[in-house]
Amino acid sequence: xxxxxxxxxxxxxxxxxxxxxxxxxxxxEFKRLxxxxxxxxxxxxxxxxxxxVPIGLGIIVRQxxxxxxxxxxxxxxxxxxxxxxxxxxxxxxxxxxxxPALFNHEYLAAPFFAAVGFLCGMLRxxxxxxxEIWSFSPFLDISVYRWIKRNTRKPRLDWQxxxxxxxxxxxxxxxQIGRSFPxxxxxxxxxxxxxxxxxxxxxxxxxxxxxxxxxxNLTRIEMKLEEQERLLLMARMEALQSQINPHxxxxxxxxxxxxxxxxxxxxxxxxxxLANILRRILSRNEAFVQLREEVEFIDDYLDIEVVRFGRDxxxxxxxxxxxxxDVVVPAMILQPIVENAIKHGLAPKVEGxxxxxxxxxxxxxxxxxxxxxxVGVSPTGTAATSQSGxxxxxxxxxxxxxxGESAGLTIGERDGQGGTRVTLDFxxxxxxxxxxxxxxxxxxxxxxxxxxx
Numbered sequence: 001x002x003x004x005x006x007x008x009x010x011x012x013x014x015x016x017x018x019x020x021x022x023x024x025x026x027x028x029e030f031k032r033l034x035x036x037x038x039x040x041x042x043x044x045x046x047x048x049x050x051x052x053v054p055i056g057l058g059i060i061v062r063q064x065x066x067x068x069x070x071x072x073x074x075x076x077x078x079x080x081x082x083x084x085x086x087x088x089x090x091x092x093x094x095x096x097x098x099x100p101a102l103f104n105h106e107y108l109a110a111p112f113f114a115a116v117g118f119l120c121g122m123l124r125x126x127x128x129x130x131x132e133i134w135s136f137s138p139f140l141d142i143s144v145y146r147w148i149k150r151n152t153r154k155p156r157l158d159w160q161x162x163x164x165x166x167x168x169x170x171x172x173x174x175x176q177i178g179r180s181f182p183x184x185x186x187x188x189x190x191x192x193x194x195x196x197x198x199x200x201x202x203x204x205x206x207x208x209x210x211x212x213x214x215x216x217n218l219t220r221i222e223m224k225l226e227e228q229e230r231l232l233l234m235a236r237m238e239a240l241q242s243q244i245n246p247h248x249x250x251x252x253x254x255x256x257x258x259x260x261x262x263x264x265x266x267x268x269x270x271x272x273x274l275a276n277i278l279r280r281i282l283s284r285n286e287a288f289v290q291l292r293e294e295v296e297f298i299d300d301y302l303d304i305e306v307v308r309f310g311r312d313x314x315x316x317x318x319x320x321x322x323x324x325x326d327v328v329v330p331a332m333i334l335q336p337i338v339e340n341a342i343k344h345g346l347a348p349k350v351e352g353x354x355x356x357x358x359x360x361x362x363x364x365x366x367x368x369x370x371x372x373x374x375v376g377v378s379p380t381g382t383a384a385t386s387q388s389g390x391x392x393x394x395x396x397x398x399x400x401x402x403x404g405e406s407a408g409l410t411i412g413e414r415d416g417q418g419g420t421r422v423t424l425d426f427x428x429x430x431x432x433x434x435x436x437x438x439x440x441x442x443x444x445x446x447x448x449x450x451x452x453x
Contacts, residue, residue: 005067006190006197010204012070014211020054020073021212025219034084034216035223037130044089051081052096059100062186072186074098075174076208078113079167082120083133090117101186108177108184116170123166127159134217136160138203138210164206171205255308270307273300280332288429291359291366292325298334298357305342313352314342324359327366328429330402336395337370337422345374345420353419364428371414371421392422399426 024030033039033047055077062072074097082090094117098110127133137160178187190197252274259267280297295318306314338355346353358369392411399407407426414421 003191003194003197006188007200009070009188010200013073013204014207016058016070017073017076017208017211018215020058021215024050024054025216031219031223035220039085039089044085045092047085048081048089048093048096051077052093055097056100059097060103063100063104069188073208074101074109074113075116075171075187076205077212078117079120079170080209080212082117083124083136083163085121086124087118087121090119090121091115093117104186106184106186108181109186112174112177112185119170120163120166123159123163126162132159133163134213134220136163136210136213138164138206167206167209168202171202175201251308252304255304259307266307270304273304276300277304287331288328289331290325291320291327291329291368294329294331294334295320295325295357297332298338301335301338302355309342309346309352314346315352315354317354317356319356319358321360324361324366327361329366329368329426330398333395333398333424334368334370336392337424340392341370341372341374341420341422345372345376348375361428365425366428368424369421371419373414373417373419376413376418376420395424399424403427 025034027050029046030050033043033050036043039047055074058071059074062069065071078090078094078097081093085093091114094113094115095110098106098113101109124130124133174185174187175189178185178189188201190201252270256267256270256274259270277297277300302314302316306316334357338357341355346355353373355370355372358367358371360367392409396409399409403426408424410423410425412421413419
């Protein structure tokens with residue numbers, strides 16, 4: 001081949017490698033498989049297929065389009081698959097990619113590629129840390145410097161330098177086999193004596209392997225950051241969900257203790273209701289429940305409070321839209337609001353008061369109101385149930401984590417009647433195929449990716 005044509009082909013080959021890596025990397029399924037270090041056989045086959053289709057098409061284009069040899073990056077892709085997927089994946093990929101070459105009577109392509117993929121897969125197993133694979137650099141001076149720096153402390157074989165040398169050795173083997181068996185194995189045949197062109201061929205082979213690794217490594221980093229963010233949000237949700245005012249527990253236990261002799265039946269009922277509350281609090285795997293379950297939880301809580309305060313001092317009214325009871329809401333979202341209404345609104349009043357819980361659907365948004373006829377807003381203009389408390393701060397933080405800016409929490413006076421009204425307003429979450437949403441991370445991504453309704 002002409003020297004200029006080879007150099008142009010090598011240059012275009014770099015662009016083809018980048019284009020193929022970028023196109024394949026856009027697939028969500030490929031990203032999911034790429035993120036896995038340990039894959040099942042079925043996942044390995046899927047991973048191979050994603051890569052084999054564009055690479056096989058490149059071989060066909062090279063065979064049928066004159067002077068477009070740069071479309072064929074099969075040799076470098078086999079090495080790439082080997083170090084990413086292991087010996088089995090590398091060998092299977094080599095056979096699959098080498099199949100289209102048979103139509104051009106290149107009978108050594110499939111067995112040679114299978115051997116290359118298997119060898120690079122074995123090299124993957126020698127890596128002490130698989131992150132070394134993704135940080136592979138085509139620049140030998142950097143790799144050598146890294147190798148020297150590491151070995152001055154603890155002598156060992158550097159994986160990246162080894163892979164660098166393996167690519168050169170396999171490229172040399174491809175050229176020698178291709179020359180020994182003309183037409184049986186495709187390779188770029190540089191003119192005799194043109195050692196600069198030959199050097200460019202070796203450098204291109206290394207770069208074509210390294211470019212997809214760099215592109216896909218950015219995808220892996222993004223996915224890892226998303227995974228860490230998901231885990232962080234789940235941890236925050238669990239911490240917020242598990243909070244409960246210790247004073248409530250102490251007061252309830254004291255009330256039970258005082259009732260055990262004078263009214264054992266009531267004490268027994270309080271123990272059962274307290275057990276239901278604690279069981280619900282400890283069920284951290286449920287981030288969302290139907291509103292009817294949340295109301296049942298509030299009923300147990302209020303029944304205990306009615307016993308503590310007396311039925312003449314605490315009255316409860318519920319005005320619930322039946323259609324809203326099937327709506328999915330954050331678990332334990334109402335308990336802190338009701339607790340604040342009792343503690344800050346009704347407890348300071350000698351004669352006690354009442355609490356009203358309302359729910360309604362407005363389009364595809366749910367409205368929940370908790371109001372009391374207690375002391376209401378302080379003279380300074382701040383609500384008695386301010387968001388500075390742990391309970392209300394908990395509610396505000398959970399709504400922010402789950403819904404972003406699409407949820408609202410307002411605290412103010414009742415309309416000219418005294419007391420305080422707390423209003424929750426957030427979108428109705430869709431029901432998934434598996435039933436009501438139970439996974440916090442799933443809901444977080446679902447609500448953030450959809451528009452505010």
